[in-house]
Amino acid sequence: MIETRNLVKRFGPFTAVAGVSFKVERGEVLGFLGPNGAGKSTTMKMITGFLTPTEGTAIVCGHDVTSDALAVKEKVGYLPEGAPAYPDMTPAGFLRFIAEVRGIPAEKRKARIDEVAAMVHLEGVMHQSIETLSKGYKRRVGLAQAVLHDPDVLIMDEPTDGLDPNQKHEVRALIQSMAARKAIILSTHILEEVDAVCTRAIVINRGSIVADGTPDQLRSRSRYYNAVAITIAAVSQPGAVRDEIARLPGVDEVEDAGSASGRASFTVIPKRGRTVVEEVSRHARAKGWAVDELRVEGGRLDEVFRTITAGGGGGAR
Amino acid sequence: MSRTLAIFKRELGGYFATPVAYVFIVIFLFVTGVFTFQLGNFFDRGQADLRPFFDFHPWLYLFLIPAISMRLWAEERKQGTIELLMTLPVPMAAAVTGKFLAAWAFAGVALALTFPIWITVNVLGDPDNGVILASYVGSLLMAGGFLAVGSCVSALTKNQVIAFVVTVVLCFGLLISGYPPVMGFFSAWAPQAVLDAVAGFSFLTHFDAISRGVIDLRDLVFFGSLIAVFLFANAVVIEQKKA
Structure with missing residues (x-):
């Protein structure tokens, strides 16, 4: 439902987005990851028709954004970064305005506004001016605005930025509840969010896609994927134990994960594409070590993120 | 059309959502009163017309109108709502005209609220109401x-103060473009055709013509095309400056 074809955006000599192509289908929740200034927002602004691409185009529900931006805007619900809204208006007035502009028939307007307000829990503040609302409520007003016309495509720039953990949870639950019926793109730099809501993640760095896959696929790129965390009690010489594990055939490296006073904790990193948990546990049993904990790690998204975007950052948003 | 209307309603409501509208209207009425009665010698002239009232309008507008227009786009930019507005399914022309018409309607409301002076002059004497109506049209x-x-x-900046000051200066230029300082600047080197063109841009000349009671097609075309040209430029500026 969303397709970008070699999207490029240059601001003078600076290239913010350097040829981004991907597709998002109904039912998918695509997480946009990347350091600040990587080009996430700029890409979204091009898909939503706010910025004109320097090259390439985006097709949303069959409409080309460079030739028929108005049709695209009708199909898309968009939450810009920071959830801007008119501060003098009340949420009720603001949503009524959006409903009018979106062409929701007058007789359905009130019912739809009430429905969406209930969905994002705005009921208590509908008649209070937006400038007096807390950040969490402002964000909800922005969300309500984006989903008011029940769009097929939903694009959200950092929807949970600056919210408290409860609010984040609510917003994520809301996104999940809509996920099956829509194609959703959201940008974030909170990695746990990718696990919580996204079916797929794209990592952008310096304007280009550097990784594209499900959260699990991304995680498998981590050196910690299938690593074994082991804690052994009553160890007199942690160094010797560590060397011993490191000599096992499947092991690439052993990291010290905080050994102290007779306890040794290591992270055993396997050679690429291998699993070592069996090997390690067999060896521990053979040696009669008092194993307190033995756990297989699923890989660390933050580590993957850092590895593939290292040296990035900087630049304009 | 319904979208222009939605923008228009929101914008006009925006003036009244804050004290801006009320402060503006009160000051507008107060100052028109002071000018008409103190400086314009409304009573001493002993004539039943609104000449002293309308004569000050160009100068009053010079400072008060930029105060209405300065927020139109600068505020959107400042608040970031321009990104919201420009990603709603609203054609650029609808957004620009909707906002402009709201500001114009607001100015119209302020102007209409000067009606007591029209009643006054009708009670005191027997004025030519046709001339007064023409003057109101000209003023609007x-x-x-x-x-x-x-x-x-306003579309050029996110700073309302800059928008205000630049608008005042530009409007001042348009206001007096047929008068000595401006003409003196051009007459030294420009050919007569240019001089005529510059003089033709003077708001004062066109307003004077209308407020004498003659609504000439040329004056209507002048203001109409001036509005159209600047609104078109407005749309171009927004398109260019979104990034």
Whole structure:
């Protein structure tokens, strides 16, 4: 439902987005990851028709954004970064305005506004001016605005930025509840969010896609994927134990994960594409070590993120 | 059309959502009163017309109209709502005209609230109400011209103060373009055709013509095309400056 074809955006000599192509289908929740200034927002602004691409185009529900931006805007619900809204208006007035502009028939307007307000829990503040609302409520007003016309495509720039953990949870639950019926793109730099809501993640760095896959696929790129965390009690010489594990055939490296006073904790990193948990546990049993904990790690998204975007950052948003 | 209307309603409501509208209207009425009665010698002239009232309008508008127009786009930019507005399914022309018409309607409301002075002059004497009506039309057209300039300038910046000052300066230039300082600047080197063209841009000349009671097609075309040109420039500026 969303397709970008070699999207490029240059601001003078600076290239913010350097040829981004991907597709998002109904039912998918695509997480946009990347350091600040990587080009996430700029890409979204091009898909939503706010910025004109320097090259390439985006097709949303069959409409080309460079030739028929108005049709695209009708199909898309968009939450810009920071959830801007008119501060003098009340949420009720603001949503009524959006409903009018979106062409929701007058007789359905009130019912739809009430429905969406209930969905994002705005009921208590509908008649209070937006400038007096807390950040969490402002964000909800922005969300309500984006989903008011029940769009097929939903694009959200950092929807949970600056919210408290409860609010984040609510917003994520809301996104999940809509996920099956829509194609959703959201940008974030909170990695746990990718696990919580996204079916797929794209990592952008310096304007280009550097990784594209499900959260699990991304995680498998981590050196910690299938690593074994082991804690052994009553160890007199942690160094010797560590060397011993490191000599096992499947092991690439052993990291010290905080050994102290007779306890040794290591992270055993396997050679690429291998699993070592069996090997390690067999060896521990053979040696009669008092194993307190033995756990297989699923890989660390933050580590993957850092590895593939290292040296990035900087630049304009 | 319904979208222009939605933008128009929101914008006009925006003036009244804050004290801006009320402060503006009160000051407008107060100052028109002071000018008419103190400086214009409304009573001493002993004539039943609104000449002293309308004569001050260009100068009053010079400072008050930019105060209405300065927020039109600068505020959107400042609040970031321009990104919201420009990603709603609203054609650029609808957004620009909707906002402009709201500001113009607001100026119209302020102008209409000067009606007591019209009643006064009708009670005191027997004025030519046709001339007065023409003057009101001329005044409203002039306000529209100022507003179009102001709206365009407002789109250039996110700072309302800059928008205000630049609009005042530009409007001042348009106001007196047929008069000595401006003409002196051009007459030294420019050919007569250019001089005529510059003089033709003077708001004062066109407003004077209308407020004498003659609504000439040329004056209507002047204000109409001035508004159209600046609104078009307004749309171009927004398109260019979104990034």
